[in-house]
Amino acid sequence: MDANIAVVGLGYVGLPVAVALAERLASEGVRVTGYDIAAGRVAQLKAGHDATHEIDDNRLASCGLAFSDDPAVLADATMIIVTVPTPITEERRPDLSPLQRACETIGPRLQKGALVVFESTVFPGVTEDICGPWLAAHSGLSQGSDFALGYSPERINPGDHVHRLESITKIIAADSEPALERMRAVYGRIVDAGLHEAPSIKVAEAAKVIENTQRDLNIALMNEIALIFDRMGLATRDVLAAAGTKWNFLPFTPGLVGGHCIGVDPFYLTAAAEKLGYRPEVILAGRRINDAMGQAIAQKVVKLLIGQGVSPCRARVGVMGLTFKQDVPDIRNSKVPDILDELREYGIEALVSDPLADPEAARREYGLTLSPSSALVQLDALVLAVNHADYLANPSDLVARVRAGGVLVDVKSALDREGLPEELVYWSL
DSSP, X not given: OOSEEEEEOOSTTHHHHHHHHHHHHGGGTOEEEEEOXXXXXXXXXHTTOOTTXXXXXXXXXXXXXXXXXXXXXXXXXXXXXXXXXXXXXXXXXXXXXHHHHHHHHHGGGOOTTOEEEEOSOXXXXXIIIIIHHHHHHHHOOOBTTTBEEEEOOOOOOTTOXXXXXXXXXXXXXXXXXHHHHHHHXXXXXXXXXXXXXXXXXXXXXXXXXXXXXXXHHHHHHHHHHHHHHHHHTOOHHHHHHHHTTSXXXXXXXXXXXXXXXXXXXXXXXXXXXXXXXXXXXXXXXXHHHHHTHHHHXXXXXXXXXXXXXXXXXXXXXXXXXXXXXXXXXXXXXXXXHHHHHHHHHTTOOOEEEOSSSOHHHHHXXXXXXXXXXXXXXXXXXXXXXXXXXHHHTOXXXXXXXXXEEEEXXXXXXXXXXXXXXXXXXXXXX
């Protein structure tokens, strides 16, 4: 068992891993340190609070995890687990710069015999062919003989209190049997659901990148049929409820596809395929459909307003929800700004509110000023973009925000349409 373990990156993925390791390995004399370059994040965690809401304050205070923004703490680690983000560029190409910076930080402090395990989503080959050489270049050590590599893709689902780190089978792979045995010893202690040992690191990398690609394509199909059924005058939720009575019909639903995984990971696979001379068709088609849904929803809002005799440029429109999914504060790659941008093309400066989103992050990432919920009243149209539990707990509050004869757009079909006033124009995907 490795005596000193460091987790690099303390976001949605890294913090749950670090906390679980600290909780379960302390009794075996293992020291676990969580490292992050963001001093503010580290200070917040030291104060006993996790702004991502993945770890509650009581658990954070009692887990025994050490926090630091000083890279010197990595020098003592015999196992380093890297959980930094892997985003895409504006050109929708893989952005490996966070991984590169992590390797540049770890390299000078990497001790001989250490094992470096990556959990970040990548295309096959990144761990051994890119990260390994980066570590070697910055450490002066030889890959494979002086230090070992492992890969164990993250499967964290933000806001999900059922499918947690401990209850999801963990894939592990390494560049040698001794390294794999070290991963078994560590991950086997924290993952109750068990481990799946992939035959190679590249297989494990490929498995991760297709998980979200498959989900992305299934949602794209639902989005496309929702657009078709809308033109037919059919409610997609009714069609899916009927089709869902067949035992092998998959329960996917239409909606906005954002976040740090589903809307990003497919581009890692397609970029790797294009380097090999293969142009993916289905995967990229799914991405185009999902990326266009914000625009499609905004255009529907405009059509409904015109249908009610309201000029778009004079319409008062409110959007509730900015985060990429319900009941989480994460706004990364949210597609709600796409709705706002398209509404702006029609002269509509919509108000947007979200009780969970950080106002400063909204300004920094999207140039948006969040309005208080109390400001979203006397609306010609209300867009329920994110179905936070607080919103759904009081549907009458949503209705009261819309003037008589106004429009209510329910993106995720979260409301009971039968309980809504007849004079309200209701539409959902």
